[in-house]
C-alpha cells in the first residue's frame with residue numbers, strides 16, 4: 144500500500160460502476176495513539192475507519208458521516224467518523240475481560256445494531272440502520288446498500304493492526320448499471336485478497352484486478368486523523384450534570400477536567416465557566432463564542 148493516507152476513485156469507461164480505494168496509515172495509527180486497544184478492537188476500528196472514509200467520499204455536502212456499532216456483549220460501542228474532507232477519528236468501548244479474539248464482528252455485536260448517521264453542517268440529519276448480517280462489517284454494509292439504496296455493492300475492508308485499507312465497487316445510483324457489467328466487474332473484484340488490499344499500491348491493484356478493462360484512477364485526495372473537539376462543545380456536554388454537582392467538583396478539585404475521548408485533549412473549567420453554562424446565555428468566559 145504505497146498510497147498512504149489517501150482516497151482515490153476508480154473510473155470505468157463505458158460501465159456505470161464506480162470504485163473507491165483508500166489506505167489509512169498515519170491516519171489509523173494517530174487515531175488509535177491515545178488508546179491501548181487489544182488487537183481485535185484495533186482491527187475492527189481500522190475497518191470501521193476505512194469504511195467511514197469510503198462512505199464519506201459519496202457525501203455531496205459539507206458535514207460528517209458517523210458509522211456506529213452498538214452491542215450489549217463484550218463490545219459496547221465502535222465508532223468511526225469522517226468529514227466530507229476525510230478527516231477521521233474513531234473510538235471504542237468494550238469489556239476487555241469478555242473479549243474473544245476469535246469471534247466475528249457480527250457475533251461480537253450480537254443483539255446490537257450498526258447505524259450510519261449523516262450530519263450535514265446545514266440541514267436535516269439522516270440515520271440508517273444496517274442489518275447485522277454475515278460475518279463482517281463489509282457484509283453488513285453490502286446488505287445495507289442492497290436493501291436501503293438498492294445498489295449492488297462489493298466492499299473489501301482490511302486491517303492488520305498497523306494500517307487499514309478499503310475497496311468499494313458499486314453500481315452508480317442514477318444509471319442502475321447493466322447486470323452483465325456488474326456481474327463481470329464484481330467477479331474480478333471478488334478475487335482481491337486481503338494481503339493485496341493492504342500491500343499493493345493503487346495502480347498495481349487496479350492492474351491486478353482490471354487490466355483488461357478501460358479504467359483509470361482519479362486524482363487522489365488526502366485522508367487524515369483530525370479531532371475537531373472544542374472547549375465550547377466540551378463545556379456544553381457537561382449539561383447532563385447538575386450545576387450544583389459541577390460546582391462541588393470545581394470547589395474540591397479547583398476545576399472540572401474533561402478529556403476528549405477521541406484525541407485525549409484535556410479541557411479545564413472553573414466555577415465561572417459552570418455558572419455561565421447554566422446562565423441564560425450559556426456562553427462561558429473563555430469559550431470560542433466570546434473570542
Ligand SMILES: [Zn+2]
Pocket residue numbers: 370371372403404405406407408
Ligand atoms: Zn478531541
